[in-house]
Amino acid sequence: MHPALQNLEIICMISSYVKCSSLPSFASTCRAFEHPALNALWRDLQSVKPLVQCLPDDLFGFDELGGVALQEPLDDRMWHTLFKYTSRVHSITVPNDMEAINPVCLLVLSCSSAPALLFPNLRKLEWHASGTHCAADFLRMVFVPSLLELNMDIPSASSAFFSVLSSLGTSCPRLQNMSLNYGFRPLILSFEASPFITRPISQLHHLHTLSVCDLGIQGIEHLTELRALESLSLKFTIDSAWDIVDLSLSGFHNLQSLSLSTVTMEQASDFLSSLQFVRTKEIRVDFEDQDESTAILRLFAISIFAPLYACRNLTQLLVGSVCYISMSNKELGQLVTAWPKLQVLQIKCYPSDDSDSIIPTFHGLITLLGRCPALTSLTLVINVTKLNGIDLKSPGGGCRNERLKFLALGNSPIKVPVNVALIISGLFPNLKKVDCWDAYPMGQKKSVKQQWELVNSIIGGFSLVEERSFAIWSDL
Template identity: 50%
Template sequence: MHPALGNLEIIYTICSYTQHGSLTALASTCRTFERPALNILWRHLQSLKPFIKCLPSDLFGSDQGRMVLQKPLNGEMWDTLFKYTSRVHSIAVTQSRRLTVIIEPLSLLMLSCPLAPAFFFPNLRKLTWFADGTHDAAEFLRAALVPSLLALDLQISSASSAFLFVISSLGTLCPHLQDMAVRIQNRTDDSFRRISPFITQPISQLHHLHALSVWDLGNQGVEHVMHLQALKSLCLDLGTLSACERKSHLQFPGFHDLDFLCLSTDTFKRVSNFLNSLRVVESKEIQVNFNFQAAHSSASGPTMLSQFFIILQERCDNDRLEGFTLVGISGKVQAKTGVLTPLQACRNLTRLSVEQGCDISISDEELCQLVREWPKLEVLKVSSYVADNSTTMPTLHGLIALLRLCPSLTSLALVVDATKLDGINLKCPGGGRCNKHLKHLALGNSPVGSSLHVALILSGLFPHLEQVNFDYGDRMQTMKKSAIERRESVQSFLSGFSIVRERYTE
């Protein structure tokens, strides 16, 4: 054998580049390759089927189309099973017709295990379960929830009592859990009301939890979450469990020392009420996912959006907040730039993104007034597509002023009126000022006049910009061919300028 194969690191490198289907053959080549090859083969499993396949075929039979155990496992079979399960670091299970056939005999195996259930997967780090919470699944889950587990991702459409009882023991079974996400596919009040107590109970025991994604667990559950000292990332779905609405006379201490807070909701009122129930939200970044469908048919949408921003500014730590993102899932809300004014109190803001579902009218003067308080801004996304022709858009004059007020911008998404170029010096559009940091520019469905002139201005303002992204939305079929060609020409000119610049600098 070549001396290089005596180096374990080289062996693992060879195994890591071996096709998954060939690892079994490689493991049987010699003892040198056996352990590394088996470690990689079993490290990450996308199915439960390998646990059945590693046992003798005569161990299982069929009864009315279902797999059943024919006989108990002897000591040698248990040793074989443990030889492989001890190598597993992650398991991902998704719902399929074959899952039921596999999970039933597997649960019987675990019931007959002569050792403690945790001995099945002593090195398991991550478990993903996107399937039903049946009684048999509970048996498997009981063996998979081990002290070594660090990440748990559950998505269930239904849950048996046995499954819920196992979940309620998470705090003691997985004391070192760091990342936890729980979702319910059957989104009804009854489902959330039934399952919530079993999730709420163990949360207070997960003292090492860094990231949590869950629905609104009610007042008691939210209080438990607030006491998790290690928590840095929290995602709450507030669009569920109407019986657990915040009560106005209750006020919680709030969330302290978070890096990321994400709130998902279907109404402005619900998220505003939630924030109003807190004394403070100390988070570096806040994201709000709105389903604007209800607001779309209501004239009160802009007013409630404005009230939300006022409450957000009152409750968040203005000195700590560095990033805010607003995402609309469906529908559109028409608003004016004044709705964002409360965020000007957050002087350390580096990222502001209004991604979808909200058309914000903004002039050149309003754009400058808005960003004047954010000299550290690096990412600005105010509009990516304007659906209403009555929406006011800034011009390239406003873009030049923005460059002066926010010199650290690296990413910008803004629909501008690129037809008004009067007064702009094409040779030196920024008056000697440019931004060499900007790498990403999205102009949405900005109207374009002269493609060459627009490209010259953009190239002069952003010398390192290689391309600009346009968004035609769902109206491309009805747009004039000349309008589409003008936008595409801007991109062609920018690419050509970039090539010439590179050759010149060489």
């Protein structure tokens, strides 16, 4: 054997590139390849079916009701064989298919000789199945101290399943990343699950990222005590209430990223107002899709972010769509004055059909550039039909941003594409094009889209001329 093949690290690397279908043959080649190949084969399971398939075919049958039944218990030799494989598993994905889970649950529940930890090295669990009683039994097997990541999508759940979830804090004390989604029944399941998961989550002192439905005031109070928490995503339901007078929460000490999915503007504003301090660098607010009649009532106002004015280290602010915007140039300047380190600003809202609707112009955009010099990405609707007072030769009056790489102006109204292109290229000399997004609820007219395409064509021409000029000067 070549000396290199006696190096365990090299063999493990080779095993990682071998196709799964070829790993069993590779493992049987020689003793030196066996363990690395089996580790690669069993490391990441997309289902628990392989565990059942490695057992004797006649081990399972059917009972009188047609359910899966264990014909005989596993002896010590069989357990040794099964544990030889399960101990190598680092991640398990459970699809919405309980056929494979039932036999595994029967094995453990019916055999007193079953290993206490069937998956001692499990690091990650992806769950996309209903929370039945059998699923609860399986969950007990995979809630092990080594678990670091848990992602669950639960369309329905039994009380037994929730009871197992309540042991999460003690069963998986090292958990670092967790997401919990309730599918199409978030309102009902969130209400049922909250008493079972609130306290266990507060015991996860190594938790770095968390994505859950609103846990209520008491639950959020528990989360503020998690000093290791760096990323938090909260989904509010229609019944989420944060409009309590004088509500005051201590805030999050080390949180770097905060994402809120809300039904109304008021929910986001009330939640942010309840925090005594916010040191978060990245904040995202999305609004749940509603029908058009509901969306018409939504109006974005800068007052929603008043609690964040003290957050001087904010680098990213992203506001989702499905709402209208009414904001003057002065209000836009007021919004960004507090955030000199802002790098990404996304206010993905749309101008209203109302003739009294106010949206920023190029003057507001120039003010924004002066107050946020580190900006690299900007998404904002502005009125580019009002060009009064803008010098086409020097549109920013000396103010320009050479860092900006992405600019999206949505369905901004436009009249003179050539002048708009001159202003944009003057303000953002390194920008290659202007992006848009699908207008909601009113689609853009074809003529408007064509005008923005012309803007991009002109900006592209400017970039080409600049590149050629640079090449000529470089050759001199």
